[in-house]
Amino acid sequence: VDYLTPHQAHFSEDESDRLARNPLRLLDTKSKILRDILDGAPKMSAYLSDESIDRHTLFKDQLHTLGIPYVENEHLVRGLDYYNDTVFEWTTECLGAQGTLCAGGRYDTLVAQLGGSPTPAIGCALGLERVLELLESEPIATEPSLIVLSESKAQPYVQSVARTIRSRYPQFRIGVDLKEGALKKQLKRAQQQQYTWALILETETHYRFKCLKTDITPIDGTLDTLNQQLDTLIFGT
Known part of the structure; x- marks a missing residue:
């Protein structure tokens, strides 16, 4: 606010009102004049707490692990005041100017503001x-289908392995189970969802295949041989 106030003569009436009521909303302005002014404004990242920095770093590390490309945007804001910490948009270059598919963020204080117990929360709107x-x-997606499950110590690798398999076999249904719980319960859910095969990650490097529709003996392997097993055993390519 201290930075923008001296430039207020260049603001429209609506922008002046935003400066008084909700200055962060000015960051997503479409005005070229205001965008040029904001280029010299202090960056929000310079004022993050140590806790927020640690949380943001962990979030980016997880995106790297999953192979999800991202761009940090200091001017990205949401239109409602209850958001805190991370806000995001998912975009594509395939739809021209209408490239935003999804937008949202965290609102960990909202439930408490409405009279409930403090509840961590995240949400989004999808087009x-x-x-x-x-x-x-x-x-x-056609049959056969595969779901990636895990023993507890292999849980961090579920999404990255599933993402790799999806990119290799986009024509097939590849799912994950991220719910905490015993492997027996994961397998039961997979059968209810009518998956054909389960890829069970036992460790970072070892797995076993289990057919969910016949009594074929489970097949063990390492991630070094995973593609070969997928090609010959499951997807028949």
Whole structure:
């Protein structure tokens, strides 16, 4: 606010009102004049607490682990005041100017503000029409299907392994189970969801396949041989 106030003569009436009521909303302005002014403004990242920095660093590390590309945007804000810490958008270059598919963030204090118990929370809004438009160009998932499960110590690798398999076999249904619980319960959920195979990660490097529709003996292996097993045993490529 201290930085922007001397520039207020260049603001529209609406922008002046935002400066008084909710100055962060000015960061997503479409005005070229205001964008040029904001280029010289102090960056929010310079004022994060140590706790927020640690949380943000952990979040980025997880994105790296999953192979998800991202861009940090100091001007990204949400239109509602209850958001805290991380806010995000998922974008695509395939839909022209309408490239935002999903937007949201954390609102860990909202439930308490409404009279409930403090509850960590995250949410988003998804543009279903845009997602459907993208899906029109994607192959339709067919059988067989595979779900990636894990023993507890291999849980951090579930999403990255599943992502790798999806990129190699986009025509098939590849799922994950991120719920905490015994492997027996994970397998039961997988059967209820009618998956054909389960890839069970036992450690960072070892796995076993289990067929969920027949009594084939589970097959053990290491991640070094995973692609070969997927090609010959499951997807028949």
